[in-house]
Amino acid sequence: MRIAVDAMGGDYAPEEIIKGTMMAAKSSPDVQLILxxxxxxxxxxxxxxxxxxxxxIYEASEVIEMDEHPANAVRKKKDSSIVVATRLVxxxxxxxxxxxxxxxxxxxxxxxxxxxxxGIERPAIVTILPTPEGGKLILDVGANMDATPxxxxxxxxxGSVYATKILGIQNPRVGLLNVGSEEGKGNELTQKAYPLLKxxxxxxxxxxxxxxxxxxxxDVVVCEGFAGNILLKTAEGLAGVLFQQIKEKITSNxxxxxxxxxxxxxxxxxxxxxxxxxxxxxxxxxxxxxxxICHGSSKAKAIFNxxxxxRECVQVNLIEQIREDLPK
Amino acid sequence: MRIAVDAMGGDYAPEEIIKGTMMAAKSSPDVQLILxxxxxxxxxxxxxxxxxxxxxIYEASEVIEMDEHPANAVRKKKDSSIVVATRLVxxxxxxxxxxxxxxxxxxxxxxxxxxxxxGIERPAIVTILPTPEGGKLILDVGANMDATPxxxxxxxxxGSVYATKILGIQNPRVGLLNVGSEEGKGNELTQKAYPLLKxxxxxxxxxxxxxxxxxxxxDVVVCEGFAGNILLKTAEGLAGVLFQQIKEKITSNxxxxxxxxxxxxxxxxxxxxxxxxxxxxxxxxxxxxxxxICHGSSKAKAIFNxxxxxRECVQVNLIEQIREDLPK
Numbered sequence: 001m002r003i004a005v006d007a008m009g010g011d012y013a014p015e016e017i018i019k020g021t022m023m024a025a026k027s028s029p030d031v032q033l034i035l036x037x038x039x040x041x042x043x044x045x046x047x048x049x050x051x052x053x054x055x056x057i058y059e060a061s062e063v064i065e066m067d068e069h070p071a072n073a074v075r076k077k078k079d080s081s082i083v084v085a086t087r088l089v090x091x092x093x094x095x096x097x098x099x100x101x102x103x104x105x106x107x108x109x110x111x112x113x114x115x116x117x118x119g120i121e122r123p124a125i126v127t128i129l130p131t132p133e134g135g136k137l138i139l140d141v142g143a144n145m146d147a148t149p150x151x152x153x154x155x156x157x158x159g160s161v162y163a164t165k166i167l168g169i170q171n172p173r174v175g176l177l178n179v180g181s182e183e184g185k186g187n188e189l190t191q192k193a194y195p196l197l198k199x200x201x202x203x204x205x206x207x208x209x210x211x212x213x214x215x216x217x218x219d220v221v222v223c224e225g226f227a228g229n230i231l232l233k234t235a236e237g238l239a240g241v242l243f244q245q246i247k248e249k250i251t252s253n254x255x256x257x258x259x260x261x262x263x264x265x266x267x268x269x270x271x272x273x274x275x276x277x278x279x280x281x282x283x284x285x286x287x288x289x290x291x292x293i294c295h296g297s298s299k300a301k302a303i304f305n306x307x308x309x310x311r312e313c314v315q316v317n318l319i320e321q322i323r324e325d326l327p328k
Numbered sequence: 329m330r331i332a333v334d335a336m337g338g339d340y341a342p343e344e345i346i347k348g349t350m351m352a353a354k355s356s357p358d359v360q361l362i363l364x365x366x367x368x369x370x371x372x373x374x375x376x377x378x379x380x381x382x383x384x385i386y387e388a389s390e391v392i393e394m395d396e397h398p399a400n401a402v403r404k405k406k407d408s409s410i411v412v413a414t415r416l417v418x419x420x421x422x423x424x425x426x427x428x429x430x431x432x433x434x435x436x437x438x439x440x441x442x443x444x445x446x447g448i449e450r451p452a453i454v455t456i457l458p459t460p461e462g463g464k465l466i467l468d469v470g471a472n473m474d475a476t477p478x479x480x481x482x483x484x485x486x487g488s489v490y491a492t493k494i495l496g497i498q499n500p501r502v503g504l505l506n507v508g509s510e511e512g513k514g515n516e517l518t519q520k521a522y523p524l525l526k527x528x529x530x531x532x533x534x535x536x537x538x539x540x541x542x543x544x545x546x547d548v549v550v551c552e553g554f555a556g557n558i559l560l561k562t563a564e565g566l567a568g569v570l571f572q573q574i575k576e577k578i579t580s581n582x583x584x585x586x587x588x589x590x591x592x593x594x595x596x597x598x599x600x601x602x603x604x605x606x607x608x609x610x611x612x613x614x615x616x617x618x619x620x621i622c623h624g625s626s627k628a629k630a631i632f633n634x635x636x637x638x639r640e641c642v643q644v645n646l647i648e649q650i651r652e653d654l655p656k
Contacts, residue, residue, distance in 0.1 A: 210560065232538065234542065
């Protein structure tokens with residue numbers, strides 16, 4: 001198996017991307033890893049200047065920055081790391097691509113380079129939200145701002161396949177993100193999506209509200225990209241604020257500082273539970289090839305885990321599984 | 329000043345509503361409080377069976393339950409506590425109404441009973457999100473699922489007035505809830521609302537993302553009801569999960585339990601900072617009268633604070649202030 005890694009994408013590229021790739025190379029000697037990017041720059045970050053036997057570098061001279069217009073950049077920079085890495089998948093020279101770069105550019109590269117799975121109108125960006133009940137799937141979190149009810153229904157189906165095959169959840173509970181629990185609640189989109197999901201083969205448990213999601217009450221949360229993005233980032237922001245506050249308030253005097261030492265391992269358990277890096281990344285679902293999207297601020301551990309996710313997606317033949325589950 | 333309190337609305341009605349009203353009666357002897365609801369039921373909760381001089385009971389024989397269709401219930405149950413309390417405001421027998429009952433019913437009663445402020449197309453449900461930088465306004469959190477760009481702009485204006493007059497924030501920063509920070513990001517609605525807010529007299533700081541909101545980076549967050557509801561409830565749910573986890577993990581063995589005793593006051597400071605009950609409630613902005621919406625699970629403290637908010641809204645003549653600030 002060969003996995004292409006976008007060495008130039010992400011806040012900590014290329015250093016942390018290379019580190020994560022090396023970790024993966026060590027733990028999975030059977031996987032061939034291809035670092036795609038500016039060869040000279042990558043080489044300066046190699047310890048000892050040599051590569052393990054299962055890692056190679058594939059030259060791509062350009063880099064797409066986070067602030068560029070995604071579709072324009074992908075069309076213009078044909079030798080950028082994400083475009084080249086995606087092309088390797090298209091040409092069968094890699095089985096998957098992993099990137100922590102601009103999500104928009106990765107999506108544009110995948111749509112142009114790999115196309116959509118037949119029957120899927122729009123791809124969805126998946127994220128795994130950590131909860132005390134394990135990681136739960138949220139999709140879409142920003143690929144598509146104007147989803148139709150039919151597209152939401154397709155998200156439910158693709159999410160179900162992913163939750164079953166990759167997260168190992170049997171008969172995953174699919175919930176529709178909404179403002180109330182009863183059928184008939186919501187905006188026009190969710191009102192129309194509800195009966196479609198109900199009639200679909202997924203294990204639809206009805207509407208879920210924002211407050212249900214962090215408790216893990218659905219395994220797959222279906223939503224259009226705007227609301228999904230708000231949910232995800234609000235959760236991220238609130239967790240950040242709370243941990244910052246806790247750190248401050250439990251060390252504000254001598255007695256508390258001593259207590260903090262004793263409870264610290266417990267708080268670390270929670271921080272680990274909430275850490276997206278444990279999940280690494282998730283595929284852009286609906287495109288005709290495996291393209292794993294990582295958080296922009298991914299460090300080595302996240303990249304290591306994202307490569308693991310890519311490997312699992314290839315192993316279970318995710319694209320074929322989705323294709324098989326689509327209504328004929 | 330006279331404030332009508334819906335004694336029958338809320339998860340802990342009438343007991344906690346009555347308790348909160350009594351607290352307010354004691355701290356504000358100059359305010360006349362009218363408990364609206366089933367007289368006999370209310371009387372069973374009065375300690376000693378007597379009322380303070382500034383509290384009275386106004387009979388309303390019916391109750392609207394949380395699961396009833398709001399508009400239908402309001403039309404049918406003309407003698408329900410929320411309809412009667414709102415009518416007191418309409419007839420000038422009360423200056424404001426406070427309720428923890430069905431938000432939908434309260435909104436329907438206000439729209440039918442009080443009408444809209446001229447120039448405001450749709451009212452917005454406001455909520456105050458606690459942040460380390462103080463309470464921040466989010467609107468709309470669920471009144472209107474199909475807002476137009478013009479309506480979002482009106483929310484920004486009304487929110488500014490409220491933040492200035494009631495929260496005491498000078499020149500409040502108004503942010504548009506969106507999926508990215510740059511102009512041009514988002515769905516059709518936010519793309520069109522951006523230039524309108526930019527051209528409006530409010531202190532518009534541009535787009536804010538979900539992760540900015542809990543940090544308090546905008547004083548007034550403008551959004552349509554669906555996204556606002558998701559934001560609010562996700563924050564509620566995540567805070568709930570995290571505090572539950574903290575409680576569990578910092579007391580899971582003897583050493584941690586001792587440490588927990590020392591850090592508890594610090595955690596309580598955070599819990600107090602995050603407690604919506606400190607803010608009590610917020611008005612349904614845009615209707616032609618003061619109608620304060622409280623959280624359904626409000627207890628006495630929240631009701632007490634909501635009555636304080638009602639009093640302040642009347643004192644500053646909020647409706648007139650909004651009217652004056654509307655473009656002529």
